[in-house]
Amino acid sequence: xxxxxxxxxxxxxxxxxxxxxxxxxxxxxxxxxxxxxxxxxxxxxxxxxxxxxxxxxxxxxxxxxxxxxxxxxxxxxxxxxxxxxxxxxxxxxxxxxxxxxxxxxxxxxxxxxxxxxxxxxxxxxxxxxxxxxxxxxxxxxxxxxxxxxxxxxxxxxxxxxxxxxxxxxxxxxxxxxxxxxxxxxxxxxxxxxxxxxxxxxxxxxxx
Amino acid sequence: xxxxxxxxxxxxxxxxxxxxxxxxxxxxxxxxxxxxxxxxxxxxxxxxxxxxxxxxxxxxxxxxxxxxxxxxxxxxxxxxxxxxxxxxxxxxxxxxxxxxxxxxxxxxxxxxxxxxxxxxxxxxxxxxxxxxxxxxxxxxxxxxxxxxxxxxxxxxxxxxxxxxxxxxxxxxxxxxxxxxxxxxxxxxxxxxxxxxxxxxxxxxxxxxxxxxxxxxxxxxxxxxxxxxxxxxxxxxxxxxxxxxxxxxxxxxxxxxxxxxxxxxxxxxxxxxxxxxxxxxxxxxxxxxxxxxxxxxxxxxxxxxxxxxxxxxxxx
Numbered sequence: 001x002x003x004x005x006x007x008x009x010x011x012x013x014x015x016x017x018x019x020x021x022x023x024x025x026x027x028x029x030x031x032x033x034x035x036x037x038x039x040x041x042x043x044x045x046x047x048x049x050x051x052x053x054x055x056x057x058x059x060x061x062x063x064x065x066x067x068x069x070x071x072x073x074x075x076x077x078x079x080x081x082x083x084x085x086x087x088x089x090x091x092x093x094x095x096x097x098x099x100x101x102x103x104x105x106x107x108x109x110x111x112x113x114x115x116x117x118x119x120x121x122x123x124x125x126x127x128x129x130x131x132x133x134x135x136x137x138x139x140x141x142x143x144x145x146x147x148x149x150x151x152x153x154x155x156x157x158x159x160x161x162x163x164x165x166x167x168x169x170x171x172x173x174x175x176x177x178x179x180x181x182x183x184x185x186x187x188x189x190x191x192x193x194x195x196x197x198x199x200x201x202x203x204x205x206x207x
Numbered sequence: 208x209x210x211x212x213x214x215x216x217x218x219x220x221x222x223x224x225x226x227x228x229x230x231x232x233x234x235x236x237x238x239x240x241x242x243x244x245x246x247x248x249x250x251x252x253x254x255x256x257x258x259x260x261x262x263x264x265x266x267x268x269x270x271x272x273x274x275x276x277x278x279x280x281x282x283x284x285x286x287x288x289x290x291x292x293x294x295x296x297x298x299x300x301x302x303x304x305x306x307x308x309x310x311x312x313x314x315x316x317x318x319x320x321x322x323x324x325x326x327x328x329x330x331x332x333x334x335x336x337x338x339x340x341x342x343x344x345x346x347x348x349x350x351x352x353x354x355x356x357x358x359x360x361x362x363x364x365x366x367x368x369x370x371x372x373x374x375x376x377x378x379x380x381x382x383x384x385x386x387x388x389x390x391x392x393x394x395x396x397x398x399x400x401x402x403x404x405x406x407x408x409x410x411x412x413x414x415x416x417x418x419x420x421x422x423x424x425x426x427x428x429x430x431x432x433x434x435x436x437x438x439x440x441x442x443x444x445x446x447x448x449x450x451x452x453x454x455x456x457x458x459x460x461x462x463x464x465x466x467x468x469x470x471x472x473x474x475x476x477x478x479x480x481x482x483x484x485x486x487x488x489x490x491x492x493x494x495x496x497x498x499x500x501x502x503x504x505x506x507x508x509x510x511x512x513x514x515x516x517x518x519x520x521x522x
Contacts, residue, residue: 171491174470180448190307190311
């Protein structure tokens with residue numbers, strides 16, 4: 001910081017504290033920030049309640065975001081990490097593929113199950129045709145939380161413990177696979193249903 | 208107030224405000240579908256399931272007669288869904304990308320609401336609810352109420368001005384919200400986003416073959432499904448992810464889909480398990496010598512009844 005610069009700032013400071021006249025000073029564009037800061041400091045020191053304190057961090061955040069990796073970015077900028085890459089062994093094709101951070105199947109399954117909570121069933125009404133649709137009392141729920149929730153076992157047999165653990169993992173895997181399969185099948189099903197509605201819709205759109 | 212309003216409307220030309228009051232819930236829903244298909248917008252919404260939350264970005268555009276849509280899940284490994292006219296491509300971390308022919312994305316909002324709500328009339332009533340303020344805009348509630356109490360109701364709040372969906376929720380028969388979706392911001396623009404246009408010029412996978420007309424496997428008897436659910440398909444196939452074999456049945460009532468899987472038992476003498484995530488229920492029932500799993504956006508008691516009604520066919 002140069003001497004001249006700090007002298008100027010003293011002037012600014014003086015102005016804001018009401019100790020100088022505006023016509024004594026010439027402001028340049030690059031002093032805008034300093035200007036704002038003194039104005040804010042002045043307000044804080046004088047504790048003006050009607051003035052909202054506003055600190056501008058937008059520039060910093062924007063700068064940060066610039067360097068963040070981008071996922072599934074459909075811009076043509078191929079230099080960007082993790083953006084759509086149009087790679088193909090034959091070279092010059094134009095097929096979209098998203099550069100996923102490829103998780104193992106295991107992790108994908110765990111993620112699809114992790115959102116689920118296990119519901120205690122002892123409160124469910126017995127099921128037969130007559131109770132169909134009856135109001136169900138409040139359920140006890142236990143979050144799965146990435147691992148299969150289960151009552152703590154006091155088994156002293158490590159082998160038995162391992163077998164149980166293995167079974168739990170199998171169950172969790174299966175449920176994860178079912179959830180994902182259901183999603184996929186439901187999507188494909190829309191295909192069949194939409195075709196039936198195609199005519200009605202196109203008639204509507206042409207209006 | 209109402210009398211005055213009516214009186215005034217007799218005296219003067221009826222303004223659009225009164226016209227809206229006369230519109231039926233169904234018309235408003237049709238307007239919503241129209242808006243979504245015709246507008247250029249960039250929206251963000253959040254889906255809340257219990258204490259889990261999923262943020263999405265949803266963009267749509269019309270470019271030289273081509274409809275472009277992109278839905279992106281912003282947390283975790285993510286999910287990208289891209290629609291160009293009637294071709295929808297799903298990018299997911301655990302499976303290769305695949306395309307299907309469909310006029311709307313099968314995302315968190317039931318896709319039937321974007322094309323043909325008439326198909327719901329048999330099973331649901333459309334009821335005009337109250338007005339409120341959602342996402343800083345005036346909103347009109349429409350309740351899609353199930354005609355029987357074995358299913359959830361779907362409530363949807365539409366922007367009074369643009370008819371765009373601002374909020375939606377699965378509501379159980381006790382009137383409690385089990386899963387909800389809320390727009391946090393939306394920007395309409397004259398032109399579609401440049402990224403959408405660039406995206407549309409890429410090549411996507413060839414759509415999967417048209418699913419065959421549903422035929423009943425006949426391997427199992429599914430004794431009970433809620434009224435209004437029809438069999439969409441049934442087959443025997445290996446699951447994508449863990450390659451387990453399953454006899455598979457898919458039912459739909461137009462709004463929600465329910466899958467029934469019948470598989471070899473993992474172990475004997477296990478208790479049935481129910482899991483929920485928002486409106487989605489997974490119910491695993493251990494029958495004699497086979498496991499039945501029911502997955503779908505239905506109440507637990509309904510999933511339980513379906514699962515327990517599955518039997519081997521009587522010879």
